[in-house]
Amino acid sequence: MTAYKGTVLSEGVAIGKLHLIQERYETLPSKSVNREREILRKGLCKTILELKELIKSNQENEEYLNFQIMMLEDKTLTEEAEIFLIQGESAIESITKVFQNYQEQLKISSSFYLQQRAVDFSDIEHRIIRNISGNPYKTLQEKFILFAEDLPPSYLIQNKENLLGVITRTGGDSTHGAILCRQLNIPYIVASILAHEDDLIILDTRKQQVMVHPNQKTILHYERIIKEISEEKLYSIPHLGYHFLANVSSNTEINKVLEYGFDGIGLYRTEMIFMNANHPLSYEEQYEIYKEAVDKCKDKPICFRTFDIGDDKQLSYVKSYHKGIDNYKNNKELFITQIKALLMANQYNNMKIMFPMVSDVDEFIYLRDWVYKIKEELNNSNTLKIGIMLETKSALASIKDFKDVDFVSIGTNDLVLDIYHIHRDTQTKAMKKYLNDLVSKLSEVVDFCEENHIELSICGELAAITTALKKFMKIGFKSFSVAAPAIRILNKIYKEVNK
Numbered sequence: 001m002t003a004y005k006g007t008v009l010s011e012g013v014a015i016g017k018l019h020l021i022q023e024r025y026e027t028l029p030s031k032s033v034n035r036e037r038e039i040l041r042k043g044l045c046k047t048i049l050e051l052k053e054l055i056k057s058n059q060e061n062e063e064y065l066n067f068q069i070m071m072l073e074d075k076t077l078t079e080e081a082e083i084f085l086i087q088g089e090s091a092i093e094s095i096t097k098v099f100q101n102y103q104e105q106l107k108i109s110s111s112f113y114l115q116q117r118a119v120d121f122s123d124i125e126h127r128i129i130r131n132i133s134g135n136p137y138k139t140l141q142e143k144f145i146l147f148a149e150d151l152p153p154s155y156l157i158q159n160k161e162n163l164l165g166v167i168t169r170t171g172g173d174s175t176h177g178a179i180l181c182r183q184l185n186i187p188y189i190v191a192s193i194l195a196h197e198d199d200l201i202i203l204d205t206r207k208q209q210v211m212v213h214p215n216q217k218t219i220l221h222y223e224r225i226i227k228e229i230s231e232e233k234l235y236s237i238p239h240l241g242y243h244f245l246a247n248v249s250s251n252t253e254i255n256k257v258l259e260y261g262f263d264g265i266g267l268y269r270t271e272m273i274f275m276n277a278n279h280p281l282s283y284e285e286q287y288e289i290y291k292e293a294v295d296k297c298k299d300k301p302i303c304f305r306t307f308d309i310g311d312d313k314q315l316s317y318v319k320s321y322h323k324g325i326d327n328y329k330n331n332k333e334l335f336i337t338q339i340k341a342l343l344m345a346n347q348y349n350n351m352k353i354m355f356p357m358v359s360d361v362d363e364f365i366y367l368r369d370w371v372y373k374i375k376e377e378l379n380n381s382n383t384l385k386i387g388i389m390l391e392t393k394s395a396l397a398s399i400k401d402f403k404d405v406d407f408v409s410i411g412t413n414d415l416v417l418d419i420y421h422i423h424r425d426t427q428t429k430a431m432k433k434y435l436n437d438l439v440s441k442l443s444e445v446v447d448f449c450e451e452n453h454i455e456l457s458i459c460g461e462l463a464a465i466t467t468a469l470k471k472f473m474k475i476g477f478k479s480f481s482v483a484a485p486a487i488r489i490l491n492k493i494y495k496e497v498n499k
């Protein structure tokens with residue numbers, strides 16, 4: 001047996017045979033311009049049909065697949081390929097070159113989010129080329145663990161019924177593939193392993209490990225663990241005095257949140273709705289989305305974070321270099337539209353609005369009063385709570401000024417970056433360096449919120465990490481907002497701390 005360490009992008013344990021997908025193509029010389037043009041046209045048509053077929057059984061991924069179809073139907077793609085066809089390149093070479101250009105532009109982008117969208121482009125590219133060369137992505141009939149260079153989201157969608165786990169050589173936390181794996185409870189590790197088709201593999205994200213050719217004893221051990229996990233009911237246990245909340249980025253995720261028995265939504269990342277749409281969302285479009293979300297939650301609280309664009313998350317039509325208040329001052333119309341749509345959707349008085357990256361109380365008052373003004377103009381008298389995400393060093397240092405907030409939610413991802421300069425991708429690994437210090441700083445926030453009757457929760461990733469969560473519970477945090485599958489962790493630590 002050989003064990004390889006890797007980076008975990010989605011939690012879980014899996015055992016199964018390996019299936020490799022490799023994107024290497026023979027580049028045959030061009031036959032004639034007309035012939036290659038026809039080959040390309042057929043390849044594009046086949047790819048569009050394939051994606052339309054996929055949508056029928058994958059409504060929840062319609063947005064992603066439609067975006068791909070739209071790209072394929074856009075005549076820019078064929079026009080750009082035409083330039084290479086005329087130069088005598090084959091259909092495959094032409095498509096490769098067009099996508100190389102797209103990828104290069106994305107990779108040099110300073111936006112981490114956009115860099116990770118590069119995988120979405122290679123997904124379309126490979127699907128087209130596979131169709132041109134008569135080697136389309138297969139829907140596998142048996143359960144398997146995938147090993148690939150990166151994870152093409154459309155391949156994952158196509159094979160989600162039989163996909164036990166994923167290993168890729170490259171990949172990041174905010175790629176579509178990683179997000180989908182977390183939603184579907186498919187374990188995913190980034191690791192460079194040496195293995196072949198049909199090799200037996202064990203994937204254990206608790207050990208951040210991939211095992212190739214495990215011995216019999218290990219196999220039996222893991223078969224038992226997997227059976228236990230599969231029989232475990234994913235539902236919140238009774239948690240008197242505590243609030244188990246969920247982080248979501250879309251309305252489809254809310255179904256799972258309710259199914260798992262969460263008490264509400266602690267963080268709705270509204271910018272993700274913007275980022276997944278390919279155009280600025282109108283008032284009507286936003287209203288429909290927020291209303292649907294609020295309707296689903298009904299009597300449970302739902303906390304919408306105003307769009308958090310800037311730094312690692314850029315959008316072409318939003319003038320924003322950094323996350324925070326300038327985001328709204330520089331994009332007034334967008335902010336007003338979002339707030340109007342939110343306020344009008346607040347029909348059950350269960351809404352909270354939260355501002356990210358606030359750095360001092362004046363910023364909070366400025367934004368809160370702006371929301372109140374819009375509310376007054378709309379003649380809207382529904383109950384609304386307004387609060388902040390505590391995720392900057394300066395807000396933490398001046399926490400005592402924030403007596404007027406309705407609630408505080410700790411964003412550990414950005415807070416740890418701001419205080420300790422540790423990037424979010426390595427915060428779990430580097431926890432020893434900062435956790436005790438962070439906990440002691442946060443215990444002052446707990447005291448302040450208690451004294452002033454301010455609701456307090458944690459919505460950063462650390463709330464779903466066992467060691468950190470235990471410490472947070474011990475210093476008096478009672479409300480946590482995590483990704484839905486982390487309900488297991490909340491249950492486990494709640495039981496341990498409240499024995």
Ligand code: PEP
Binds near residue numbers: 308391411461
């Ligand atoms: C955070 O910073 O901890 C957080 C929850 O917000 P995001 O990860 O969306 O920046």
Ligand code: MG
Binds near residue numbers: 356391411413414
């Ligand atoms: Mg943040």
